[in-house]
Amino acid sequence: MKTDELEPGRLPATVDELVPQLEATWHQEPTFLGWLRSVDHKSIATRYIATAFVFFLLAGLEAAAMRAQLSRPENRILGPDAYNQFFTMHGTTMMFLFAVPIMQAVGLYLVPLMIGARNVAFPKLNAYGYWVYLFGGVFLYVMFFLNTGPDAGWFAYVPLSGPAFSPGKRVDVWAQAITFTEIAALVASVELIVTTFKNRAPGMTLNRMPLFVWAMLVQSFMVLFAMPWVATASQFLAMDRLVGTHFFNPVEGGDALLWQHLFWFFGHPEVYIIFIPALGMVSAIVTTFTGRQVLGYSAMVLSMIATGVLGFGLWVHHMFATGLPQMGESFFTASSLMIAIPSGIQIFCWLATIWAGRPRLTVPFLFVAGFVVLFIIGGFTGVMIASVPFDQVVHDTYFIVAHFHYVLIGGAVFPLFGAFYYWFPKITGRQLSERLGRWNFWLFFLGMNVTFFPMHLLGFEGMPRRVYTYLPETGWGDLNLLASAGATMIAFSVLLFLVNVVRALRSGIPAGNDPWGGDTLEWAASSPPRPYNFPIIPVVDGQGPLWRHPVELPGVAGLRTDVREVLVTTLLDAEPDSRHRHPPPTIWPLLAAIGTTILFVTLIFTPWGVVIGMPLLFLAFLGWAWPRGRDHREQVAIEQEVRPAEARP
């Protein structure tokens, strides 16, 4: 369709006339080049989710190899050199390439749909974020397969990770790979914040936002404040290693503990960056499957915000064994205990919601129930290790490994699997099998407990973390064998999930728009949603718009359909504010990401990386920002147009 023939600002009269225009305007070429050029948040978020899931599988395979090695004392499946790379890759992949990206990716898919927007606020930047993330992950794994995988732990404590004790490129690869993920995470958080603040459907005031959107908002702010610390720390480390600075070298007046403060000031919030989106998923699933809104909306929102703020005040509890002054440590004990209160509030609110509602025991709901059970166990051990004297006993033992796997698998991966089952029909248009889903859940739940519960006891028996083997006389063999057996169950459950996904994609039951009877706006879109999400931007008059208007949503007219125009609304009350034109598909974000990759990778090997990479990056951003002729002229014309244009029907 030639858009030039349309008079600018002319509105189609009916929905029937509107849809073909929207289809043409928001069309994404079904070619490989079209895929590379896509700026659609759903297309990008889907590949983001798929990529992160591949990294989850890789990190899972690494865990399986480690469990095989530890299943017997003095095993020789992995030597220390390989084992140290494996556990470093497992941690780095799970934290930087799986947990944070997949949470943000689910947010990038759902937030625009949940708030009735057509796309995220900055579509090109969004594409750039994904490509940078992908290239960073691929870079890390290429180096790993070349036996140059990082081996100083995902926490990379100096001086072990410094130039004196980790010669070679392994730690540089780590420091640079996480730089990629830092950029991607910051990009996604900026997208989510601006989209949430400025692109909500008219009437969706802040206090009508779905809890999941709130969760993503809080998480995005946490990313914004946490990532710069690890970026700073990892660049200091890279400078110590590559250009001979002495930030962390005690012999030259540097400080080894500075690294730990910087790293954990990021590292502890990181846990909540992973956990808070999961809270949003739980709230969404609880709402739909109990048939009522979650009790205590304000309490839930304030709890998430409190968690987000308090999350920055706990970092020292990772350092209780370093010999800091006791008075200071007590402060961090108190703050670590305090953060249990907002978590408690949310658990009680969900319990009350389930109590008052009529729960349907679907697979997503099962995962939420499993989440409550596992997360309480992880939460309790968390309260215990907030205590300085107790932490000094179990710190850096398998007790801690047990604790944080209960928190992260129970607290984040279970809700995430619930979310997969819940939103899979929306994303693909097909239903996953509930029968396989139940097997998936129970195997995972049992396997998780069989794997990680014995680790509490191993910690008491003195087994430290990050050991590639142990002596037979320690007596740790039996519990380790049990844990390895549990890991096999987890592997089978994930395999079942994959089978379920493949089967559903091939021959799943078509889902329809709203298979579960959800209350939020994404269920009003088709499954999978069209590139423009909604033919008509909905108008929202309360929480759970779909339950308030079961037949037809009220909508707003007035947006152009011949160009990619979106509605910008005010921050607090979501009153229509202005119209904003979105870019068509473009290859420049991909080229910019390639430039970024060349810069980062060459920098590890030579300072000339700046000279090679910077001009490329500059050219890519130049192409990115180049004003395109017709678009530019039209924008100017609109600005010069007489004001009453807005008053047209």
Add this chain to the structure above:
Amino acid sequence: MNALDAQGQAGLVMGALWDPMLLMATVTFVVVVGVLLWAIFRRRGGNEAPDDPTRDRSLGRVVGVGVLLTTLVLLVCLGLDISVGRAITATPGKDAVQIRVTGHQWWWEVHYRDLVPQRWVTTANEIHVPVGRPVVIELRSTDVIHSFWPPELTGKRDLIPGKTNSLWLQADRPGEYRGQCAEFCGHQHAKMAFLVVAEPADSFAHWLETQRDTALTPSDSLTRRGQEVFLASSCPMCHAISGTPAGSRVGPDLTHLASRRTIAAGTLRNTRGNLAGWIIDPQSIKPGAKMPPNELSPADLEALLAYLETLR
């Protein structure tokens, strides 16, 4: 080895802190999971509508009570933490034994200092302490961060380059207590263990006195040959034996090697066969360890082992 039946400070922590916390956690877990199951199953089968939202106010009050109880439990935990923390960090009196432990990749250097430098005792991977007396351990590192932890005696403390840490412990019962490095420190983090040997005051004093002796001069031809092998090979590049020209401080001091229970930082029992294997091919026992393999003729090895066994 199990921190659950620890003594001394670790025993106090486990008794006064872990036990009540475990009890509170168990009760809360049972209650919350019970409520969850009840909430899920109370309407199953029936076709009742969800509760009237007007009941939310009373449900909200129940949530409020739950939050209040949680806060109280947390306050109790905080009180316990602080009181136990004060009890275990109280500085011991002047009669405490002073020991310096230095972490190396991947072994522990142990010094018993004295006002007279000649009376210093240097040993490795085995810490002798008198029973019933507090022992202050000064912790240092010369390379990367390690962490000192004998689970049955006390909590752990890091050894950080550029910083001197300390902790104290007290063994109430004689015995051998195994400990292991708890902070990831590179390739052989897994095989960096040590032994705390707690013994009655008089045997401790006796042990300390014998450790002050210099090594015996070899008396027969075999051990004399062994000493020659030791001094002529690469051994003295890293190891010291007092009374001989070997004085390097890179690896463990071997002056009283034969008196130790283990070798290779708690990895092997100190037997003739293990020692031979460790000397010839340490890299298959602790891959990545700093000790190089040694090619020795059977006769030389025999002599070297005979010599090392005299180092009591």
